[in-house]
Amino acid sequence: MFGLKKQNAMPEADESVEETQARLNGAKSAPTPRRKDQVAARQRPLIASDRTQAKANDRQRRAEQQDRIRRGMATGEEQFLLPRDRGPQRRFARNFADARTCIAEFFFPIIILFFIVSIGLSPLLGYQGQLATTFSMYGVLLLVAIDMFFTWRALKKRLLTKFDSVERGVLWYGTFRTLQLRFMRQPKPQVKRGTKLE
Incomplete structure (x- = not known):
C-alpha cells in the first residue's frame, strides 16, 4: 500500500510546471524527462571556460543596465531617480x-x-x-x-x-x-x- 503511494508520487516530482499543467488538462505530448536530466540542463559553470567572452558579455550587460538607468532618470521613472x-x-x-x-x-x-x-x-x-x-x-x-x-x-x-x-x-x-x-x-x-x- 505504501509502495503504491510512493510509486504514484514520483512522476509528479519529476514533472515541470508546463507538463503538470498539460497533464491536468488531459494532454501529454512527450514522456516526462528524468530529474537528473532536468538538473543537468539547468546547471551552469561558476567560471566560464571562455574568459574573454565572459568579460564581453558582462561588459555588455552592465552597459545595457546603465543605459536603462540613464533612460529611466531622463524620463523621470521613480525607481531610477536619485533620492533628491x-x-x-x-x-x-x-x-x-x-x-x-x-x-x-x-x-x-x-x-x-x-x-x-x-x-x-x-x-x-x-x-x-x-x-x-x-x-x-x-x-x-x-x-x-x-x-x-x-x-x-x-x-x-x-x-x-x-x-x-x-x-x-x-x-x-x-x-x-x-x-x-x-x-x-x-x-x-x-x-x-x-x-x-x-
Missing part, C-alpha cells in the same frame, strides 16, 4: 518649473556674455562702458532674484493647494531648477512650456 528627485511633490515642482518661462533660466548665459564683453572688449569700452556693463550685470542679477522670489511664492501656493503641506526642500528644489537651461535639466522636462498643471 523622488516623491510626488518634487515631481510637481519639476513640472511647475518646466512649464514656466523664467528670466532665471537665461541668467548664466547672460552673465557669461557680460564677462566676455567686459574682459575681452575692455580697451574698446573705456571706463564708462565698463561701468555701464557692470551696472547692467547687477540689474540682470536683481531681475533674476525678483523672478525667483515670485516663482517661489507661486510654487508654494500651488503645493499648499494640491498637497495641503510643503515638504522640506521642495521650494528650493523647484525654484533653483529654473536657473538651469531647459535642455540641461535632469530629469528631463516632461511638460511643455505654458502647460497648465492640475
Whole structure:
C-alpha cells in the first residue's frame, strides 16, 4: 500500500510546471524527462571556460543596465531617480518649473556674455562702458532674484493647494531648477512650456 503511494508520487516530482499543467488538462505530448536530466540542463559553470567572452558579455550587460538607468532618470521613472528627485511633490515642482518661462533660466548665459564683453572688449569700452556693463550685470542679477522670489511664492501656493503641506526642500528644489537651461535639466522636462498643471 505504501509502495503504491510512493510509486504514484514520483512522476509528479519529476514533472515541470508546463507538463503538470498539460497533464491536468488531459494532454501529454512527450514522456516526462528524468530529474537528473532536468538538473543537468539547468546547471551552469561558476567560471566560464571562455574568459574573454565572459568579460564581453558582462561588459555588455552592465552597459545595457546603465543605459536603462540613464533612460529611466531622463524620463523621470521613480525607481531610477536619485533620492533628491523622488516623491510626488518634487515631481510637481519639476513640472511647475518646466512649464514656466523664467528670466532665471537665461541668467548664466547672460552673465557669461557680460564677462566676455567686459574682459575681452575692455580697451574698446573705456571706463564708462565698463561701468555701464557692470551696472547692467547687477540689474540682470536683481531681475533674476525678483523672478525667483515670485516663482517661489507661486510654487508654494500651488503645493499648499494640491498637497495641503510643503515638504522640506521642495521650494528650493523647484525654484533653483529654473536657473538651469531647459535642455540641461535632469530629469528631463516632461511638460511643455505654458502647460497648465492640475
